[in-house]
Amino acid sequence: MRRHAIILGFALCLTGIAPAHALTADDAVRIALRKHIAPTGPIHDAAEPDVAAAMTEFVEDVRGAWFRAVAARQALALLDEVRETLDLSAEFAQSLRDAGNLSALDLMRHQVLQAETTAGLAVLRADLQIEQERLAHLVGMALSDLGLPDKLADVPPSPAAAPPTASLPPEAQWSVRTAHLKYLAAHERARAYAATIVPLRRKITEETTLRFNGMLVDIFALLADVREQASASLTAIEAERDFWLAENALRYAEVVSHEPQAAPVLAPGARSGAAGGGH
Amino acid sequence: MLSRRNLLTGAALLGAAAVSRASLSAIPEAAYPAGPRTQVPPLPTTGRPFHPVVTLNGWSAPWTMNGEWKEFHLVAEPVERQIAPGMRAKLWGYNGQSPGPTIEGVEGDKVRIFVTNKLAEPTTVHWHGMILPNGMDGVGGLTQPYIPVGKTFVYEFELVKSGTFMYHPHADEMVQMAMGMMGLFIVHPRDPAEHRVDRDYAFLINAYDIAPGASTPSVATMTDFNLWSWNSRVFPGIDVPVAGQGERVRIRMGNLSMTSHPIHLHGHSFEVTCTDGGWVRESARWPEVTTDVPVGAMRAVEFVAENEGDWAFHCHKSHHTMGPMGHGTANMIGARQDHLEERMIKLVPDFMVMGNHGMGDMGEMEMPLPDNTLPMMTGSGPFGALAMGGMFTVFKVRKGLGPRDFTDPGWYTQPAGTTAREV
Ligand SMILES: [Cu+2]
Numbered sequence: 128m129r130r131h132a133i134i135l136g137f138a139l140c141l142t143g144i145a146p147a148h149a150l151t152a153d154d155a156v157r158i159a160l161r162k163h164i165a166p167t168g169p170i171h172d173a174a175e176p177d178v179a180a181a182m183t184e185f186v187e188d189v190r191g192a193w194f195r196a197v198a199a200r201q202a203l204a205l206l207d208e209v210r211e212t213l214d215l216s217a218e219f220a221q222s223l224r225d226a227g228n229l230s231a232l233d234l235m236r237h238q239v240l241q242a243e244t245t246a247g248l249a250v251l252r253a254d255l256q257i258e259q260e261r262l263a264h265l266v267g268m269a270l271s272d273l274g275l276p277d278k279l280a281d282v283p284p285s286p287a288a289a290p291p292t293a294s295l296p297p298e299a300q301w302s303v304r305t306a307h308l309k310y311l312a313a314h315e316r317a318r319a320y321a322a323t324i325v326p327l328r329r330k331i332t333e334e335t336t337l338r339f340n341g342m343l344v345d346i347f348a349l350l351a352d353v354r355e356q357a358s359a360s361l362t363a364i365e366a367e368r369d370f371w372l373a374e375n376a377l378r379y380a381e382v383v384s385h386e387p388q389a390a391p392v393l394a395p396g397a398r399s400g401a402a403g404g405g406h
Numbered sequence: 407m408l409s410r411r412n413l414l415t416g417a418a419l420l421g422a423a424a425v426s427r428a429s430l431s432a433i434p435e436a437a438y439p440a441g442p443r444t445q446v447p448p449l450p451t452t453g454r455p456f457h458p459v460v461t462l463n464g465w466s467a468p469w470t471m472n473g474e475w476k477e478f479h480l481v482a483e484p485v486e487r488q489i490a491p492g493m494r495a496k497l498w499g500y501n502g503q504s505p506g507p508t509i510e511g512v513e514g515d516k517v518r519i520f521v522t523n524k525l526a527e528p529t530t531v532h533w534h535g536m537i538l539p540n541g542m543d544g545v546g547g548l549t550q551p552y553i554p555v556g557k558t559f560v561y562e563f564e565l566v567k568s569g570t571f572m573y574h575p576h577a578d579e580m581v582q583m584a585m586g587m588m589g590l591f592i593v594h595p596r597d598p599a600e601h602r603v604d605r606d607y608a609f610l611i612n613a614y615d616i617a618p619g620a621s622t623p624s625v626a627t628m629t630d631f632n633l634w635s636w637n638s639r640v641f642p643g644i645d646v647p648v649a650g651q652g653e654r655v656r657i658r659m660g661n662l663s664m665t666s667h668p669i670h671l672h673g674h675s676f677e678v679t680c681t682d683g684g685w686v687r688e689s690a691r692w693p694e695v696t697t698d699v700p701v702g703a704m705r706a707v708e709f710v711a712e713n714e715g716d717w718a719f720h721c722h723k724s725h726h727t728m729g730p731m732g733h734g735t736a737n738m739i740g741a742r743q744d745h746l747e748e749r750m751i752k753l754v755p756d757f758m759v760m761g762n763h764g765m766g767d768m769g770e771m772e773m774p775l776p777d778n779t780l781p782m783m784t785g786s787g788p789f790g791a792l793a794m795g796g797m798f799t800v801f802k803v804r805k806g807l808g809p810r811d812f813t814d815p816g817w818y819t820q821p822a823g824t825t826a827r828e829v
Contacts, residue, residue: 211753218746219736226741334619336756338732340773342782343618345735346743346760353753 149276152193155266159189162267180383187379191372192262197275198368199258205361206248206255212354217241219346237347282321282370286314290381299384306373306380313366313373320363328352328359433520433558434470436479438502442488444645446812447510454512456594457602459658460812462609462647462799463639464590467507475518475562478509480531482553482575482587483524489633490643493780495614496622497586497638498525504586504638505610506573513568513596519561521553525582528552531561532576533591534660535682535704538563546577553577568595570680570704572610572660584625586638588612588662601685603708604653604809609637611699611721611797613663618730619776628664632730633780634721634796640729641798642785646814647719649711650807656680660704667726670696671707671801673717680706696722711803716787716818721797729780729795739764788817 163185220237223229263270289307292300335352338344439445445465447458452471459466470477485499500506511517523529530553532544542563546552553559571591575582590608595601613634615627636644649655660682661667677691682704699705720727738761750757758773775781785792792798804815 208753211749215746215749215753219741219743222741222743222746223736223738226739228737228739228741332754334776336754337774337776337779338618339760340756340758341618341730341732341775341779342735342760343730343732343776343779345732346738347736349754349757 150193150274151276152190155193155262156186156189158266158268160186163265183379183382187375189262189265190375192258192265193275194279194368194371194375195258196262196273197279198364199255200275201278201364202361203252203255205357205364206252208357209354209361210245210248212350212357213241213244216347216350219350279364279367279371282314282317282367284318286311287374287377290377292384295384303377303380303384306377310370310373310377313370317363317366317370320359320366325356325359325363328356332356432472434472434477434479436481436501436522437468437507439465439507442503442639442643444812446810447508454515454596455598456510456512457598457606458510459508459590459592459606459608460647461508461590461637462607463637463643463645464503464505464609465507466510467501472518475516476511477518477520479520479522480506480589481522481524482529482531485586487586487638488643489614489616489635489638490640490780493778494621495586495616495633495638497614498582499586499638500589504588505612506587506589508590508592508608509573510592510594511565512594513565515565515593517561517563517565520558521561522558523553523555526555528554528577529575529582529587530559530577531573533561533563533571533573534702535569535571536563536591536593537566544573544576546575565593567684568593568601569682569684570608570658570660570706571682572662572704574662581625583612583662584614584623584627586612586614586623588660590658590660592658601656601679602654603656605647605649606656606658607647608658609660611636611659611661611663611667611669612638613665614638616730618779621778630733631663634663634723634726634728636797636799640780640796641727641794642792644797644799646800646802648802648804648807648812648815650809650811651711651714651803651805653711653807654708655711656706656708658704658706659699661699661701664701665723666698666700667797668696668698668722669705669707669720669797670722671709671717671719673713673715673801673803674709674711676707676709678705679708680704711801714803714805714818715820717801717803719799719801720794725796727794727796727798729782729784731782 160182217237217240220229220234224231224234259273259275260270262275263273266273287310290303292303295303332349332352332355335344335349339346339349442463444460444463446460447466449458450456453469453476467478467480480500481502482500483498483502485497485502485504487495487497487499487504489495497504509517509519519531521529521531528546530544530546530550533542540549542561543549544561550559571593572588573591574588588610590610592608613631614623615631616623616633618632633640639645647655647657656679657671657676658680659669672695675693675695676697677686677693678697679686679691697705697707725731743759747757747759750759756774758771773781780795783791783793783795785794802815802818804818807815
């Protein structure tokens with residue numbers, strides 16, 4: 128099947144020079160293919176349907192791992208911010224307690240909130256660590272050498288049109304259709320977070336800061352809103368990641384159901400998903 | 407500048423006090439004030455002579471003589487009031503403002519007061535403290551039908567005794583008063599020499615609960631008001647009363663808020679000479695420097711402005727001399743915060759430590775606040791921040807002030823060597 132030859136064509140023309148820019152999804156795919164496929168056997172194996180299908184799936188998997196790893200990197204910084212709001216709340220509470228302004232009961236309420244949430248964050252932090260290490264494992268590099276971009280590319284303002292499926296067999300139509308519906312939903316959610324929810328949370332913190340200035344609310348209310356804002360940003364990153372994963376899945380569905388000239392897997396351009404779009 | 411508004415041309419009305427179609431054309435036009443600052447009324451040119459009061463941040467309604475009747479026209483309507491520079495409130499009032507215009511008459515006057523209802527709900531006007539026929543008392547459902555939306559009623563009665571009175575709705579009154587519907591009604595003695603003073607000030611005490619960043623009062627608030635106001639104004643928006651040294655001064659105060667206010671004047675002692683019940687016999691007066699004005703009551707105090715200076719004049723409930731503040735917030739006083747400031751600034755770049763030395767800091771700093779929200783403490787004087795809000799103003803006594811001069815003379819220059827000093 129010709130499409131698999133195209134995949135290999137991309138993989139095999141790589142020079143082996145590490146990218147000078149931040150590692151893009153396509154970089155990751157090239158490096159991973161070189162590591163896992165090129166050394167394992169003769170090139171003509173790729174023309175066998177089973178091998179080719181496995182490779183396409185592998186490409187999708189590496190790209191997915193890349194999106195997850197970049198999102199995880201972003202999320203970890205925000206996790207630190209959430210934790211900092213809790214630490215500060217507890218420390219302010221301790222200051223108040225030291226000054227004789229807070230009961231032992233109220234101090235413990237701040238402390239237990241901090242401890243409970245921090246405990247929950249530990250698991251989340253490990254998950255994010257694993258997301259990054261999985262990509263490092265797939266491309267065969269040390270985590271510190273990956274050179275991931277700081278953030279995922281912004282979600283485009285409007286979603287891609289429904290791919291033409293009329294010529295496909297019913298099973299393929301259905302899988303592309305399903306992937307497209309999921310893609311549309313992920314797009315709507317990610318856009319809502321980027322365009323509405325996160326900006327609103329930011330404005331809310333700004334307004335709360337003004338109220339704090341006027342002694343209309345206290346430090347704990349201010350920290351709670353900073354925490355809500357950081358949480359919304361975390362969810363926004365998750366939504367952005369899910370969009371790019373859905374986009375990746377849609378592409379995969381298209382590739383496995385189309386003739387190769389319709390959709391090359393490693394198409395450069397708007398769909399790369401990397402901030403800055405470097406290739 | 408008085409702006410004029412057209413009268414409504416409603417259909418004929420039902421009810422004893424309703425104005426018939428035929429008489430609508432005879433209603434005097436409603437007058438409107440020029441703004442939220444004090445407008446010193448002109449001396450009367452028609453009707454019996456009297457010495458008008460000066461309503462702080464208010465004005466007195468003009469009237470039309472119609473035979474032996476003195477005719478006024480109140481329009482109950484939504485209004486916008488500047489509470490102090492930097493904040494506007496959406497209130498209900500009369501003739502474009504809250505409070506409505508002060509109505510002034512003379513003992514023995516026959517008054518005819520037209521009331522047009524431009525609110526979205528029925529209203530009435532009760533003439534608080536006045537002796538009048540039962541059907542003119544203005545209690546909706548009890549003494550009269552409500553004034554329906556868009557209709558004009560007329561009240562007619564004789565001012566049988568002089569004194570200090572007020573008017574307000576007796577229809578959905580919790581809401582209508584929480585929205586600012588009220589006004590002063592002063593009846594002067596028939597003999598202008600009786601109870602004569604050189605300066606006669608008047609204001610109503612009210613309170614609002616307007617959420618920071620909002621502009622309409624919460625009408626269901628019972629106790630937690632955040633704007634403690636005189637004539638719907640708060641410091642530094644309350645105009646300063648002034649007096650020439652040696653002048654006899656009267657200050658009339660009516661309380662239509664939901665709590666009492668111990669009103670305190672520095673530098674002088676005064677006597678309560680009049681309540682909404684009438685004049686207090688001289689033998690029954692005693693000197694004091696603070697008088698509590700109970701809810702739904704009025705007090706007029708009199709004194710000779712003997713002592714030159716800038717004298718604080720305020721409610722003595724200290725939270726009533728504050729602007730809006732948070733309730734149930736953490737008490738930061740004496741708590742160490744500086745060691746956390748840098749970390750806070752990383753999260754909130756505009757962060758600044760508040761309240762750990764007490765709240766006085768706030769009076770000195772101009773921190774950005776939510777829109778349409780007044781600071782908890784503000785204002786400055788010749789020696790620094792005043793750090794005040796709410797029911798606070800300055801009573802200024804000066805030598806050689808002209809009898810009709812009500813302009814703010816600026817800060818008092820204390821004689822050398824008479825200022826508290828560091829030793
Ligand atoms: Cu008070």
